[in-house]
Amino acid sequence: MQVVETPKANPESLLAIVQGAYQGKVVIPEFQRSFIWPRDAIEELLVSILQGYFIGTFLILDTQPDKSLFPFRVVEGLEKVNGHARPENHATIRLILDGQQRLTSLFYVLYEPPIPLRFTSYPYRFFFRVDLALDEDPSDAIVSVSRGDRRRLAEVEQLIGQHRAIPFSTLADADRFFEWFYHEQRFLETERDKAIIKAFRERFYQFMVPVVALSPDTGKANIVNIFERINSSGVSLSLFDLAVARLYLKGIKLRHLWDDFRKADKGATQAVQPEAVLKVIALLEGKETKRASLLDILDALDHDRFLGRWNAATRYLSEAYKRATSAPGGYGAVGPDWIPYTTMLVPLAALLHRIDECKGGEDMYRKLDRWYWASVFSQKYDHAVDSGTYADVRDVGGWFEDGDPPAWLASMSPDVIDPDVDERRSAVYKGLMCLVVLKGARDFCTGQAVPLHECEDDHIFPRAKFKRHARVNSILNRTLIYKECNRSKTDKLPSEYLPILEASHGGRRERLQETLSTHFIPDDGLLAMQRDNLDAFLQARRSEFLAEIRRRIGGSG
Numbered sequence: 193m194q195v196v197e198t199p200k201a202n203p204e205s206l207l208a209i210v211q212g213a214y215q216g217k218v219v220i221p222e223f224q225r226s227f228i229w230p231r232d233a234i235e236e237l238l239v240s241i242l243q244g245y246f247i248g249t250f251l252i253l254d255t256q257p258d259k260s261l262f263p264f265r266v267v268e269g270l271e272k273v274n275g276h277a278r279p280e281n282h283a284t285i286r287l288i289l290d291g292q293q294r295l296t297s298l299f300y301v302l303y304e305p306p307i308p309l310r311f312t313s314y315p316y317r318f319f320f321r322v323d324l325a326l327d328e329d330p331s332d333a334i335v336s337v338s339r340g341d342r343r344r345l346a347e348v349e350q351l352i353g354q355h356r357a358i359p360f361s362t363l364a365d366a367d368r369f370f371e372w373f374y375h376e377q378r379f380l381e382t383e384r385d386k387a388i389i390k391a392f393r394e395r396f397y398q399f400m401v402p403v404v405a406l407s408p409d410t411g412k413a414n415i416v417n418i419f420e421r422i423n424s425s426g427v428s429l430s431l432f433d434l435a436v437a438r439l440y441l442k443g444i445k446l447r448h449l450w451d452d453f454r455k456a457d458k459g460a461t462q463a464v465q466p467e468a469v470l471k472v473i474a475l476l477e478g479k480e481t482k483r484a485s486l487l488d489i490l491d492a493l494d495h496d497r498f499l500g501r502w503n504a505a506t507r508y509l510s511e512a513y514k515r516a517t518s519a520p521g522g523y524g525a526v527g528p529d530w531i532p533y534t535t536m537l538v539p540l541a542a543l544l545h546r547i548d549e550c551k552g553g554e555d556m557y558r559k560l561d562r563w564y565w566a567s568v569f570s571q572k573y574d575h576a577v578d579s580g581t582y583a584d585v586r587d588v589g590g591w592f593e594d595g596d597p598p599a600w601l602a603s604m605s606p607d608v609i610d611p612d613v614d615e616r617r618s619a620v621y622k623g624l625m626c627l628v629v630l631k632g633a634r635d636f637c638t639g640q641a642v643p644l645h646e647c648e649d650d651h652i653f654p655r656a657k658f659k660r661h662a663r664v665n666s667i668l669n670r671t672l673i674y675k676e677c678n679r680s681k682t683d684k685l686p687s688e689y690l691p692i693l694e695a696s697h698g699g700r701r702e703r704l705q706e707t708l709s710t711h712f713i714p715d716d717g718l719l720a721m722q723r724d725n726l727d728a729f730l731q732a733r734r735s736e737f738l739a740e741i742r743r744r745i746g747g748s749g
């Protein structure tokens with residue numbers, strides 16, 4: 193009988209594996225799925241690395257490129273950033289059997305291939321906020337920005353100029369980072385601050401991962417068996433998993449509590465992860481929601497107090513979800529995927545709890561609404577989520593009780609908001625579509641209310657006819673259209689389908705205009721449609737949306 197050596201995990205440099213992918217030496221088997229991680233999963237991975245957490249084991253097959261057991265491909269985007277890299281130029285290559293999403297995520301962050309992430313239209317860039325990392329918790333220091341978001345990119349570029357942020361791509365070249373750290377930057381003045389950033393840098397560069405490296409002699413059947421076992425059991429522990437273990441000692445069965453909540457409110461539990469309940473509990477205790485301190489907060493609660501806080505947290509998360517998804521009176525998301533920031537449900541729940549504690553009236557709810565819409569359209573929850581959550585609950589809570597509004601809200605100008613976005617996953621895009629819902633978007637054909645969750649997010653000026661126009665996919669050219677009516681206008685110019693819509697409104701142009709106005713299409717927008725003038729239409733609708741945003745985030749008090 194042939195003696196088969198049992199595979200063993202040995203530590204290897206994570207950065208060296210990523211650099212191997214850049215060189216074309218580390219590749220992906222063709223049977224692996226494509227790169228699918230969204231940006232929030234990538235941000236979580238970066239936080240875990242900078243905190244020194246376990247991120248899982250890698251399974252790698254070392255082989256010769258011309259004798260590989262499996263067909264393979266290079267990491268997605270490699271040809272755009274290093275077109276000269278060729279696996280066949282290496283005597284030995286490494287196939288990533290398990291760990292592809294983690295590897296490709298880090299390659300994407302460090303080398304910035306110009307390819308969109310999942311559910312996005314534009315590539316993303318990732319940045320390290322040096323200033324936000326000085327509290328020694330990197331949770332809020334990871335910032336990702338779409339290349340299509342001109343305003344956010346300009347803000348980050350300003351921070352880079354002030355040496356308060358650096359692109360993660362800087363870390364791909366150790367010499368370049370050292371040049372910045374020791375000779376260019378002027379922000380880190382104290383030895384303490386320098387030591388903190390240096391420690392994060394060393395943690396990133398020296399991060400080791402367990403690697404099960406299989407030899408070329410490993411049989412295909414054995415490889416598939418090992419691969420299946422790792423994929424079925426190699427899931428790293430989440431914060432919730434750790435809380436389950438810690439609270440079990442107090443007689444608290446946390447998974448049972450979450451299951452009960454999931455049965456009671458399928459909507460809210462689709463929108464948030466179990467950790468969200470723990471974060472609301474921290475806020476109700478007047479504490480921050482950062483991972484580094486969350487378990488300590490839970491440890492400080494005895495059995496009865498924890499259960500009381502859990503019940504309150506789940507109740508107000510349900511209330512937050514109802515408010516986010518209701519219309520009228522709420523914020524208009526027609527389902528979990530249309531909530532601009534599901535992370536906002538955590539502070540929203542805590543603030544709804546505060547209003548009830550204060551026995552608040554219309555004035556407090558008005559302030560709550562102003563905070564919500566200002567947060568959405570300023571894209572405030574795109575970054576620094578945990579510290580921003582705590583600050584908002586503290587500051588908005590004080591504002592409820594006749595204090596001043598948060599400084600960022602008081603100084604916010606609607607003029608800096610750009611509603612011309614086509615990134616369907618962005619908060620601005622979703623927020624504008626929620627405004628369409630709250631406007632009472634009626635069916636183009638009948639002028640009647642329709643179930644908006646059954647409507648299609650589609651173009652007003654057809655994409656097929658205006659595919660050469662750079663802004664045809666902008667939210668300014670999209671709305672919720674009932675699927676039955678949508679078929680009647682497919683691939684027709686506005687000037688061609690408007691007579692059909694007018695006829696269905698009794699031949700009365702003013703009635704059609706009334707219906708279109710529920711989609712933020714004003715008189716001059718209708719005129720632009722008659723003339724098939726997309727540029728004029730976009731400008732007219734932009735003005736309507738901005739007027740509504742001003743109304744919702746303006747206000748006094």
